[in-house]
Amino acid sequence: MNQPDLPPLRDVINRHGLFATKALGQNFLFDEQLLDRIAAIPGKLKGQDVLEVGPGPGGLTRALLRAGANVTAIEMDKRCLPALAELSEAFPGQLTVIEGDATKIDPATLFAGAYHIVANLPYNVGTALFTGWLSGENWPPQWASLTLMFQLEVAQRIIATPADPSAFGRLAVLAQWRSAAKLAMKVHRSAFTPPPKVMSAIVHVTPADMPQGVSARMLERVTEAAFGQRRKMLRQSLKGLPGALAALERLGIDPQRRAETLNVEEFVAIARELTA
Structure with a gap:
């Protein structure tokens, strides 16, 4: 042409x-x-x-x-x-x-x-x-x-x-x-x-394929909370998100870690635990 x-x-x-x-x-x-x-x-x-x-x-x-x-x-x-x-x-x-x-x-x-x-x-x-x-x-x-x-x-x-x-x-x-x-x-x-x-x-x-059993909105809420106070430990940044600290315990994620140390899969796992 x-x-x-x-x-x-x-x-x-x-x-x-x-x-x-x-x-x-x-x-x-x-x-x-x-x-x-x-x-x-x-x-x-x-x-x-x-x-x-x-x-x-x-x-x-x-x-x-x-x-x-x-x-x-x-x-x-x-x-x-x-x-x-x-x-x-x-x-x-x-x-x-x-x-x-x-x-x-x-x-x-x-x-x-x-x-x-x-x-x-x-x-x-x-x-x-x-x-x-x-x-x-x-x-x-x-x-x-x-x-x-x-x-x-x-x-x-x-x-x-x-x-x-x-x-x-x-x-x-x-x-x-x-x-x-x-x-x-x-x-x-x-x-x-x-x-x-x-x-x-x-x-x-x-x-790419979407991980099963997790809500996009819940993942957004988790990342908003975690990185909204990224200099603080997860036990502090996620405490305002109902069920988040218990989810960390079930997943074996140390609540003393900071958000930037978690990988994508760990954030997805937290959101999956919180997805009703």
Whole structure:
């Protein structure tokens, strides 16, 4: 299939008078080769449905469309809509743009079947969106994979293990207890306009089997309590969660340990003990 001849992204941004705004957590990527590499991380996307959050002027959107994906993009910055409309015309039938706040839109209402989420997430809402996509009792989820740009520090927290206690926390447990999460690519700050103060990284997540007999909400409650007071021993941080200390005793988990010393399986075991 012949690809449309698109103007350089910098030209599009200049023509539409666009600039990244700190209030929306925006940082634009212009390197087309880098964007194509990001779009390739989920695998072959030809004919696949993809959700993109915060496309901005459409850099990553271009790469996804070139890969043959059917893209639904949610953008709340009205300034970017004309540039995205030009992409819709260049790739007829492949791009649907929704003006709105992604934190208030349920992706399941946008697709009839499975879909991938690929996004350079706005820094100010990225973690909230990610934990939302990981939550819920229904599993496997409707999304087939998540390919998401985060600040490198956040990405490292997602893939962390107890071997790195400073990074291991609630985010790692939620990402790993029924999913496989890996750091797919680091992205230098110089690749962005304007350059952020920190490095970034792409995290790729795919659903795995959900452990039996445990409620997702109960696991969230356990991790919220344990890591909400992570410097304290479990006997202190979990005492406000009914039945938690007795569960530790039944499981043979020393209540003098701190949350970051437990592995994912131990958190799942505690939540299973507390799941009615």
